[in-house]
Amino acid sequence: MRKSSKAFTSILVAAAALLLCTVQLDAQVGQNLVINRFVSDPDNIETHVVISDVDGVGPNLKITIYNEEGRLVYERYETLNAFGKINYDPLTYLNAYQHGYNQDPKFSGTVRIESDGGNIAGQYWEKYRNEEQSYLNIAVPAADGKGYDKLVCQHFVSDKSVKSQIIVANAEMARPTTIDVKFYSDNGGLVGVEKRVIPANGVVSINPYKSLKGVQMTGTAYIVVVGAGKITGEYWQASEPEKYQVALPLEGVTKIR
């Protein structure tokens, strides 16, 4: 009896370990990816979406682009070669689609990529056609479409001369998500809070300088889902006088204040 009880305990531990392994296995790859900020500006910007098959199964992909309000603008199906990748400019195909694009080709939104097979990884590159604006070129990794309920923006700048944006996309396809954006000083003191609702498949852009009513500071921002929902995000910072732009993924965490 004691032996069988021990055996059960061992099996239980093994099962728990297996369960944990399964949940934690895929880290920076997934079957659903989100590019949090995509800009359509055909005359000025050349964009590249890079998607790679990391499992070698050659999955079919559904690539969709939504505007900031979560309205579908573009949808395309692609098949990846085993361990291969696609690297293309969605603007090449956007013209062929309706959804109002032809009337207004300038917009920003998100790209959502779904794989029907193995895991994929993605990147987004944005290059300016005008050489004088090449300092704005950036590249960012795609976020895991499962999303998080807590994100950390480790460093933001709130300054009139700096264009900072905390970009938060709703990872949910069917429901809006409410978020609290809490701004803290470098020493950890709460400076401001802003509540926003992100439509399904939508994205919001939060400028710290505007949110903090013109307070000039640097700090850390915590983005927390209120109620249910999942989010992903990035932080972009550009300075026209200083001629630079950087873009960073927000850290998805399980524990914050």
Added chain:
Amino acid sequence: MQQMHRRIIAIMFAIACVSHGARAQFAFEGEHAPQLRVGDQLVVNYFEADPEMFETHLVITDHEGTGSVVNVLLYDMDGTLVDDQSYFLPIFGKVNYNPADHIGGRRFKGTIRIYSDGGNVSAQYWQFYRDPLRSAFNTAIPASDAHGAAALLCQHFVAAPDIDARLVLVNPAADSAVTVAVTFYLDHGKQLTRDKHVIPPNGMIELNPYTENEGLIKTGLAYCEVVGEGAIVGEYWQASPAEDYQVSLPLDIIPVRQKHW
């Protein structure tokens, strides 16, 4: 009692065996993507000190509110310890400083290790050029989780003489070297070169795709896979002096492929 045990085990196995596809469609309540770039051990893969050229910033954030002590260690490319600093993080606060200030204004290239005693932290590395004419090369990149992985993917590289591209690979282990096989492929999957490199403990290597592929001008992807035991972390940097830009991206942790070597 035994029947209850059996039921629990059966349920746990069923949950564990659910495919990733099914998980994606029927996400469990509370399930989310695993934490990325967060932990009690982090690596800034590429750090360059040149006080006349750069102003660098290391940002370390205590997002868990544990007020932990962080030890920041600078290693050169061979894995030799060059500097060691400790900081008390304010609760839910951060430190933001220039690591180059502590190495006497000398030129240096290497990696930064961050050990947190007390809680998980996250970190970023910002590299700003002092010359306003070179500000287009300013960049920022998140630190990697120092546990690393056995396989990393560089999704997009450019091999060209006028592009300053580098694959940065770091061995996070302090006690043993790691052998890594780097295989370059063209965009459509054709294999280019595969070379093995040994990275010393705490060390780092830089690979230029143009040099590695013997002057071939192409774009593609690169798989970086550990041979034998060990783990690696890494980044990809790409700059074009002619086009006046620089980008930096973390390499993606991927599942280990079946190896045929």
